[in-house]
Amino acid sequence: MPLRPAARSPVSTPAMRLDKAYDPSAIEPAWAERWVSEGLFRAEAASAKPAFSLVIPPPNVTGALHMGHMFETSQVDITMRWQRMKGRNVLWLPGTDHAGIATQMLVERQLAKEGTDRRSLGREQFLERVWAWKETYGGKIAGQLKRVGASCDWSRERFTMDPGLSRAVTECFVRLYERGLIYRGEYMVNWDPGTQTAISDLEVEYETRQGHLWHLRYPVSGSDVDSVVVATTRPETMLGDTAVAVHPDDPRYKHLRGRSVTLPLVGRSLPVIRDAFVDPDFGTGIVKVTPAHDPNDFAAGQRHGLEVIPVLDDRARINARGGRYEGLDRYEARERVVRDLRALGLIERVEDYTNSIGVSQRSGEAVEPMVSTQWFVRAKPLAVAAIRAVENGSTAILPEQWERNYFEWMRNIRDWCISRQLWWGHQIPAWHLEDGTFVVARTEEEARREAASRGLAVTRRETDVLDTWFSSGLWPFSTMGWPDETEDLKAFYPTSLLNTGFDILFFWVARMMMLGIAMTGEAPFAKVFIHGLVRDAGKQKMSKTKGNVVDPIEMTNRYGTDAVRFALVASAGQGSDVVLKEERIAGYRTFANKIWNALRFVGISLEKAGADVWTPQDLASFRPLPDEATGEVSLADRWIFSRLNSVSAEANRQIDEFRYHEVAGTLYHFFWHEFCDWYIELKKISFADGTGLTAGWKNMLAATERSLRLLHPVMPFITEDLWQRISANTPGRPKSIALAAYPEPDPGDSDPEAERQIGILRELVTAARNLRAELSLPPRDLFRGTVFSEVRAVREVANGQPEALRRLAGVELAAKEGKAEAGGAMGHATEFDLALAIPENRMAAMRAKLEKQLGQLERAAQGARSRLRNEDFVSKAPALVVESLRGKLGDYDSRLERIRKTLAGL
């Protein structure tokens, strides 16, 4: 009997009695579950093996797996499985992010449906609701990652609001505060009226919108005739104006020095200040100054000691300072202010104007610059260290082009507003005191002690929570138990690699670099690999609003995970975007089917051979066995092991360098176009003629097994399933292919002679097939022919492989030394001419074919000749290049001559 049913396989089919068509859905879910339940991917805290670690970019707990995750996961999984197979102690740490605003909004929407809201629930009850939501629905993405076979260590799964991670957040906050790197103060921030919280600069997206530029006339105080005209895109903010400004050198407004103007509608007197921030060429060269609602004006206000008059509230409605406009939304107020000014004749003119306005990434509402008391991280000192880490190579950012963006951003970094007026998140560990000051402490007890030592009482805890990215910024080490000096930290920090998208380079990677170095003294990653975006077939970015998202799980169910991940990694050059087409996924399902059927052949042929059960002790170091009769390893076996050697070398290098699309291509080409197209076809022949059976099938089995291991990181499911079947009888094998050794190149398998001979065979077969196709010879007929060649090896192959030539090309050939004789159906290759005995009525087709060839060759020869006539080329180009061109030309010429002779003989 051939191979036994794989006892461990979750599939019920007997070992190698495979169905004709591969059905991924029949095996994938079972393996996915098994990998997790057996804890196959658990990292060891204490291990003699070198560690390789990576933390997952934690997806939002509200999220579902999208193609971007799938792409990233596929790349990472290739690297992780490869590292594991290479004997590393691999940690891939999974988890999710609490996603402050997103999650809070989601639960708030739920409450709204119930007719209530968070304020009526109160903070404590609301948070209970969010936690309940998280417990019920928060595990979705983890389940999906498991389904697609991500080889994470699920025993180490983390959530950014786990107690341990929250402790790390507090610790980090306190340490930064103690070092003077966190401060609280009243500054201009981006206020999101939608979510009613401050947001960071990064959370503001800019959109260009069609608006207007209103020219408003402000009368000069103490004059009935003099007035100035200011231009603004936001007339409603005039209610908060506290000055107008001109450029100090602007000659047009020298007379305004020391004067003031009167703010219409309000009546306030505004000084005319002189400041270089004014662009004299814009508008009228005079600008209204609203320190409370414009960042530039705020800065100017500080320089000139202007009063800050906020006129908008948290929802961007006009507040009490706005007098009769109080209660109006900012846009309504704009219309009313314009109308009222127009009534007073103070609208000089209105221009159409395109400007870019800041929009909240979360709520989509226009961000309002507002002065507000918030908490900030002093970013510069942190950035200095983060820049140095990349400069000195502690961390490599790949592809290198991204380094520049990183440096650019880090060098121009501004302070980071980290407080959010939300409830869901890490509450800032600060306590306010009765005198209006505050203390920062790890616990409330500590805060009270501290306060008491200053003779003060604590009045309340700070209600603001931290920006989600603050806790994500600690992810590489908070997940490993920091601030304690845990075994995990010692073993796995700094991590080996981070694989993430450029869209969160600043949000996340940059913050991890800064906070990681500040807290641990070490940059959190040795390498950062930045991947591209997944786009739809029309190159559009996938987004829910566009409705063009392709659900990876749906694709997975339809085509199999292996096909989806193969399509993703094979479609993306290093760091470039993926344009995902469903046909491409379908194409790789075909590849999986090809693998399946190759193994089906292996099973069937072993069964036919009636071979006894074979229990190779060590497939990993297997060397092809000699045929019992001849005492020699068969040519096909020598060849495939030689190829396996080269392919192993390539695959190892390509994965190591994150050239995922290349390793996909290498393995695809090897397995389909070498293993299947030639190796299996040759094995069929040797099995058919009944020679060297035992060694032959053992060798094939070992080559197959090695191929599966090569493919495993890229196609984990199908390789696991098939590997389980073919290795079922191997004693002492690992319990999963994922724990087997990745094939290393072995120079002992390199066999140039075998590669040369198979190369010749392929050329002979191809030449014969080509002739047959071009001349429309009947597919089933066998044709006799002669191979003319000066090359001994060619004649040897032509004479020595009659079965292969007959079965693969339908020809019976005799080899002759020397050049082709004229006439007949003739194929010409570099090293040989092939003459086939064919029916007379095909000669016209033959002539056409040869004439076409003649033309091509003449052009090639022409080109080579003219280059060789060029003395500069001959004298300056390396001798090797010149020689090879000479050889090529000689070859062209001799082929031309032979073709002409053949044509003449027709």
Added chain:
RNA sequence: GGGCGGCUAGCUCAGUUGGUCAGAGCGCCUGUCUUACAAGCAGGAGGCCGCCGGUUCGAAUCCGGCGCCGCCCACCA
């Protein structure tokens, strides 16, 4: 305003240090249901590598300029 990336076969893209680099997959055309696979097999057509200059014996590859396309950053009222 600054910066980055792209422009290669009908489509989507590879081409690592300049000399078999003009490629792959899909699509297309022709033949073929040969018992591993028709989701297959065999063969084939198709491209002045965006444009213009330059460096070089030699450029898809290096340099400069231009043209589209996309993205990022920036406090242009």
